Amino acid sequence: MVDTMDVEIERNFFAFQSLVSNLLPDHRDWFALLRDRAIVSLHPRLSAAIAEGEQKFSDGHFSIQSVTDQPLDLGFFSHASDPW
DSSP states (O other), X not given: XXXXXXXXXXXXXXXXXXXXXXXXXXXXXXXXXXETTEEEEEESSHHHHHHHHHHHOTTOOOEEEEOOSSOOOOOSGGGOOOOO
C-alpha cells in the first residue's frame, strides 16, 4: 500500500525542482510550503513554514523544501529542525 503522504512529498519535490531556479534570486535559503505540486507560500524560517502548513492543512498533506541550488529533499516536514 502506498502512503499518501509519501506520494504528496515526492510529487511536490519534483514539481519544486522545476520552480526553484526562479525563486533563488529573491528567496535563497528560504523555505517553500507546497501542496498539490504548487508553492503555497515562502518563509524565511522553517518554523513559520511548518506552522502555516499545520494551520492550513489539518490532513497533514503538505511538504516543505529549502530554496537552494543544491538538491535537498527535506522529506517529511516534522523530521526537519529549525537551525535559526
